[in-house]
Amino acid sequence: MTTTTHGTPALVAYDDAVRRYDPVIGIEVHVELGTRTKMFCAAEQSFGAEPNTQTTPVSLGLPGALPVVNGTAVEYAIRIGLALNCQIAETCRFARKNYFYPDVPKNFQTSQYDEPIAFEGFLDVELEDGTVHRVEIERAHMEEDAGKNTHVGGSAGRIHGAEYSLVDYNRAGVPLVEIVTKPITGAGERAPEVARAYVQALRDIFRVLDVSEARMERGNVRADVNLSLRPTPESPLGTRTETKNVNSFRSVERAVRYEVSRQAAILDAGGTVIQETRHFHEEDGSTSPGRVKSDAEDYRYFPEPDLVPVAPSREWVEEIRATLPELPQARRRRLHDEWGFADAEMRDVVNAGALDLIEATVAAGATPAAARKWWMGELARRAKQDEVELADLAITPAQIGELQQLVDSGRINDKIARQVLDGVLAGEGDPEAVVAARGLEVVSDDGPLLEAIDAALAAQPDIVEKVRGGNQGPVGAIIGAVMKATRGQADAKRVRELVLERIG
Ligand SMILES: Nc1ncnc2c1ncn2[C@@H]1O[C@H](COP(=O)(O)OP(=O)(O)OP(=O)(O)O)[C@@H](O)[C@H]1O
Ligand SMILES: [Mg+2]
Ligand SMILES: [Mg+2]
Structure with a gap:
């Protein structure tokens, strides 16, 4: 044997x-x-x-x-x-x-x-x-x-x-x-x-x-x-x-x-x-x-x-x-109801050790859905890549809350938000500070936008013709050119409005 x-x-x-x-x-x-x-x-x-x-x-x-x-x-x-x-x-x-x-x-x-x-x-x-x-x-x-x-x-x-x-x-x-x-x-x-x-x-x-x-x-x-x-x-x-x-x-x-x-x-x-x-x-x-x-x-x-x-x-x-605190299982059930996550979503959150992080992010002003999206999406991906626990990432729930507020107020978009995340994780400070230091704020002033739009319209007269003729399909190409010219920092919705206005 x-x-x-x-x-x-x-x-x-x-x-x-x-x-x-x-x-x-x-x-x-x-x-x-x-x-x-x-x-x-x-x-x-x-x-x-x-x-x-x-x-x-x-x-x-x-x-x-x-x-x-x-x-x-x-x-x-x-x-x-x-x-x-x-x-x-x-x-x-x-x-x-x-x-x-x-x-x-x-x-x-x-x-x-x-x-x-x-x-x-x-x-x-x-x-x-x-x-x-x-x-x-x-x-x-x-x-x-x-x-x-x-x-x-x-x-x-x-x-x-x-x-x-x-x-x-x-x-x-x-x-x-x-x-x-x-x-x-x-x-x-x-x-x-x-x-x-x-x-x-x-x-x-x-x-x-x-x-x-x-x-x-x-x-x-x-x-x-x-x-x-x-x-x-x-x-x-x-x-x-x-x-x-x-x-x-x-x-x-x-x-x-x-x-x-x-x-x-x-x-x-x-x-x-x-x-x-x-x-x-x-x-x-x-x-x-x-x-x-x-x-x-x-x-x-x-x-x-x-x-x-x-x-x-x-x-x-x-x-x-009478003074026992709420126990973990009861807390999970309560948050499950409060947040309205599906059972499987909630389990993933618990298994990922993200419960406390999401709760704190919600306390910092994000919606539960937005908090979950950050921690279980982009941040989970980075934690996995760096082989660290979510909680050990160099970013706090308060910072994620601030980041989400920047998105909600339209000052940055989702794509820029990921760059801000890079900055925070690299130790460049809170989201506001990263936005300021890297000059990432969405161009909300119409002035520079109009300049970029006029340049794009001038460069593509054939598209302008088509749009005037009632076919709005190709307008995306103009919007794309404007976004490129403003390095992705423009609010795409506003750009669309202005382009259509301009074409008349
Ligand atoms: N046949 C068995 N198979 C598996 N688990 C058993 C079996 N019999 C007893 N147990 C479990 O083993 C554990 C024994 O722990 P317990 O503290 O009672 O005794 P002990 O290990 O002999 O004592 P000590 O505290 O000195 O180590 C208990 O959890 C008991 O339920
Ligand atoms: Mg024993
Ligand atoms: Mg024993």
Whole structure:
């Protein structure tokens, strides 16, 4: 049997695998809360600080140090729970999850176990083609992050072969909320897409709730991707693997795909999938074994004796519910109605990441249709050409609004508008400034127009004759000559009027 570098049978092609097996996914998402201080102490937490400068005796796990719960973190956890349609516990406790690893200075992580702050929710996830898949949420609980190990020297990629390891406790004790789905069934071959869309929807929610910067590339949001296969949708659940710390949307999708192909190969060969954690490899989208998964009892969970239970009053919970911002899905529906875009147009806008840009452009005075035309047309084309995101183009919604107003007021035409765009993108300033500096304003004064018209009429007497004879067809040639003479800056409609007037 051929095997891959990670010692598994050769992969089964994805399409083949999902024809013969039913994938079930489970996703654990950890989000770092953007509170000023840590979960159980007053140490500040900010990204990129010098290692080990943001610690207190509590986050270093020094003997005798006593934790205190961060009230803002509890509020953020409730916000997340409510946004995910969860029930909020009337009272819940923290628990110690015991394990030994240098990044956990206390030798346990303070987490929640059988009493999460939020439970029994759901999130409707929209796929790129508009299909909606409901993901059931089992629970959302509070916990603290671990520190960060850096392994130095030794053979590359071999953690335990490193010469030495460094540990940074700045991240130890940073507040986290872990959101755990129930097993997600019914996704079939679209399991990778559902997994990705779910994590993306969560990220968007964290941002509007303002509970986290939710930057994947900084590790603010990390997903553990569980996957199992079963012969049919009616079969009992198979054995899952858990691919840890996947930190981009694309990687979530790839991790699911890879595990489907890998597990199908094992099952095809009559083998059994081992319940284990796995590492994801960005370079080739593969996963490799981590550790055989501890059962919960190996963690010797027990209630945290140093912290009182958290008992959010119903009044407080309702107050938080009442101040929840509009969530992304509701906002998309509202804008869809307000803007009057077709379903497919709206989906394209969302998928292109143009929703915020169009909204801001409309706020700057453009009609929704005009805003969409710019961002999904000319600007999308330029973004693609430069291989950048729309939002990273060197032009703002306010500038597009101004540009569109120049067009609407007849001071420039569509063709000139594209030249103005060039100028703005080249850093020549706002549209008004570019128009002035490049002398692009439409010639609206009739004086210079008449001059150009008379010259054109004189140059083409035969056409003048035809038009006088009642055939207006060839008048286009005169208009074209005038437009050329004014370098495209004339208002074509006005030119036509004047030409006909002149010919009489
Ligand atoms: N057979 C299965 N196939 C796919 N997913 C599963 C299966 N069984 C459970 N899951 C999902 O795997 C995830 C397990 O997460 P959970 O936090 O409950 O446990 P854990 O991974 O064992 O614990 P830890 O938080 O210590 O990693 C959940 O999303 C759950 O729905
Ligand atoms: Mg897990
Ligand atoms: Mg978990």
